[in-house]
Amino acid sequence: MQNSEVEVQEAAYWLLQEITEPRVKLGLQAYNPYLFFEYLFTIERYTDEFHRIACVDLTQEWQTLATCNYNNIIQVWNMQT
Numbered sequence: 001m002q003n004s005e006v007e008v009q010e011a012a013y014w015l016l017q018e019i020t021e022p023r024v025k026l027g028l029q030a031y032n033p034y035l036f037f038e039y040l041f042t043i044e045r046y047t048d049e050f051h052r053i054a055c056v057d058l059t060q061e062w063q064t065l066a067t068c069n070y071n072n073i074i075q076v077w078n079m080q081t
Contacts (some may be wrong), residue, residue: 006035 013033016024051073057066058079065077 009035 051069053067054070055068065079068074
């Protein structure tokens with residue numbers, strides 16, 4: 001995890017996630033995986049408290065997005081349109 005190349009760090013992080021050794025788990029707790037996140041888009045449709053989005057899920061193929069608000073309304077979005 002000390003390699004300066006971000007791609008190497010990311011690959012190491014995801015590989016080490018599968019190891020159950022306590023020393024490895026402890027080391028991963030100190031690492032910030034958000035460095036590997038990429039900004040995709042902003043959901044601005046619902047901003048009031050009643051309709052505010054509570055959770056989001058995106059399919060692995062990035063084809064479909066599902067959102068749920070605090071009123072327990074689930075919406076499914078086609079990411080291609």
